[in-house]
Amino acid sequence: MRAKILIVDDEQDIQDILCFVLADAGYAVQSTGRGDEALQIARQWVPDIVILDIGLPGLSGLELCPLLVDLSIPVIVLSSHDRDDQIIEGLEVGAEDYVSKPFNLKELQLRIEKIIRRTGGGEAAQRITIDVLVVDLKRQQLFIDGQEVSLTPTEFKIIEILAKNAHTPVSSEVLLRQVWNAEEWIQGTEMVKVNISRLRKKIEVDPANPRYLLxxxxxxxxxxxx
Amino acid sequence: MRAKILIVDDEQDIQDILCFVLADAGYAVQSTGRGDEALQIARQWVPDIVILDIGLPGLSGLELCPLLVDLSIPVIVLSSHDRDDQIIEGLEVGAEDYVSKPFNLKELQLRIEKIIRRTGGGEAAQRITIDVLVVDLKRQQLFIDGQEVSLTPTEFKIIEILAKNAHTPVSSEVLLRQVWNAEEWIQGTEMVKVNISRLRKKIEVDPANPRYLLxxxxxxxxxxxx
DNA sequence: GCATCAAGTTACAATACCGTTACAATTTAA
DNA sequence: TTAAATTGTAACGGTATTGTAACTTGATGC
Structure with missing residues (x-):
């Protein structure tokens, strides 16, 4: 799948140029000029990288950055060339990298590639995304449309296994084995049934007609x- | 073990300043002005990071950089501020990061910390910031909103581990292992519970409804x- | 239609986990 | 050495979670 990049900058020119160049380079791109909107997109679309102008009106870049880091999305901060302290601020709020304006497009691209290579190839998948469902394996959290759903340990284990086998059915026997470490089970599949039911109550709008957990x-x- | 940093720059002034500042920050530092010597030190001493001036006489920085990358040592490239193309050259030869001269020392330190934290090399991350919480690992101090909170040694160890895993839950078993070096523990998780309770009394406004230590x-x- | 089995729901009891308190043991500082 | 601070232990209560059973619903094949 193509890497997703979200551009957050209030200058329309820069948005346009970056959108064009990065889309041309093969990335999936979205852009916005508003901080609050950026946060919303980040939650729902879950980009691989956010390119963020730190001098943003409204919800400022400095405020936005840690929020994005919390979502474990790497951020490249853009800022004016002469403001040296902004670099430091940017790095202190948790930005992954920093590029000063006016920036060289090739430099930016190289930095993007570097981050993607690292986060994508490096460590084992920390999070699994299935449409609006995001399963964060490290933080043991489930997000639906950016909204956190709190799950109990067993519930999360089930979701984890199902997410790892997205779109393909997993039998109760396999679930019993993987979740409950049950090599042989005298009991039936009672626990699976009950826990699936409980899960649907939490993650489905209409548990009787499930849309995600089928x-x-x-x-x-x-x-x-x- | 402290993280090791090798400084490669032909200007003696810069060598001296960097050596002083980085040694003061808790790193083990070596420096040299010659490219061939740098390679030799890198092979024998195996630093966690090399800070490399790209405009080096003799074996040039551009040649040296890929050799260091081959040794899987991250490189931070230093170069003159006005030479934009040097940034690109630096990144293209595999440098991990780039800082332009004249550089801001704090910026350089932050970039070093970032790389070290990522590569998991030496544990030189001096401070961890989580919103209003600042954990100073070197001085063993915790600040909340700039206010110092005095912690006992065990309490601080707990905070340190939790800070290093910010936003992600750490199990009592892991805490027992890391704080009390308990490979196997006959006792239960009593100590964890009690110490968490004590910590909350110190750092939370309303310990019964904690906001930071959840x-x-x-x-x-x-x-x-x- | 009907027997059969998979799947879903509900309620209840057992359990595991967490927080607090008090007190003893230990270490540290004066 | 004494006093204070820190740390370990035990016990209790409250609550979230989990397993179990009984029952209902729905699908499939004859």
Missing amino acids: NRWGYGYLLTAP | NRWGYGYLLTAP
């Missing part, structure tokens, strides 16, 4: 998107 | 911001 009759359960 | 049922404790 069942394939005779095969098992699967996590998917509408 | 617990996620079944997962563990985490340090976060409201």
Whole structure:
């Protein structure tokens, strides 16, 4: 899948240029000039990188940056060339990298590539995204449309296994083995049924007609998107 | 173990300043003005980071950089402010990061810390900032909103581990292992519970409804911001 | 339609986890 | 050495979670 980049800058010119160049370089790009909107997009779209102008009107870049870092999205901060202290501020609020304006496009691209290579290739997938569902394996959290849903340990284990096998059904037997470490089970699949039911109550709008956590009759359960 | 930094610059002044400042910041430092010598030191001493002036006489920085990258040592490139193309050259030969001369020392330090934290090399991350919480690892102090909170040694160890895993829950088992060096523990998690309780009394406004030091049922404790 | 089995729901009891308090043991500072 | 601070232990209560059972709903094949 193509890497997703979100551009946050109030200058329309810069938005346009970056959008064009980065889209041309093969990235999926979205852009906005407003901080609050950026946060919303970040939560729903979950970009791989955010390029953020620190001198943003409204919700300022300095405020926005740590929020993005909390979502474990790397941030490249843009700022004016002469303000030396802004570099430091930018790095202190947790930005992954810093580029000063007026910036060299090639430099920016190289820095983007570097981050993507690291976050994408380096460590084992920390989070799994299935449409609006985001499963953060490290933080043990589930997000739906950017909204956190609090799950109990067993519930999360189920979601984790289903997410790792997204779109394909997982049988109750496999779930029993993986979640409950049950090599042989005298009991039936009671626990699976009950926990699936509990899960649907939490993550589905209408638990009776699930949209994400589906069942394939005779095969098992699967996590998917509408 | 302290992180090791090798400084490669032909200007004696810069060598001296960097040596002094970085040694003061708690790093183990070596420096040289010659490219071939730098390579030799890198092979034998195996620094965690090399700070490399790209405009080096003899074996040039541009040639040296990829050799260091081959040794999987991250490189921060130093270069003159006005030469824009040097940034690109620097990044293209595999440098991890770039700082232009005349550089701001604080910026350089932050970039060093960032790389070290990522590569997991030496544990030289001096301070960890989580919103209004600042954990000073070197001085063993905790600040909340700039106000110092005095902690006992064990309390600080707990905060340190939680800070290093900011926003992600750490289980009692891990805490026991890391704080009390308990490979196997006959006792239960009593000490963890009690110490967390004591910590909350110190750092929370309302210990019964904590805002920073939270617990996620079944997962563990985490340090976060409201 | 009906028997059968998979799947969903509900309620309840057992359990695991967490927070607090008090007190003893230990270490540190004066 | 004494006093204070720190740390470990035990016990209790409250609450979230989990397993179990009974029952209902829905799908499938004859």
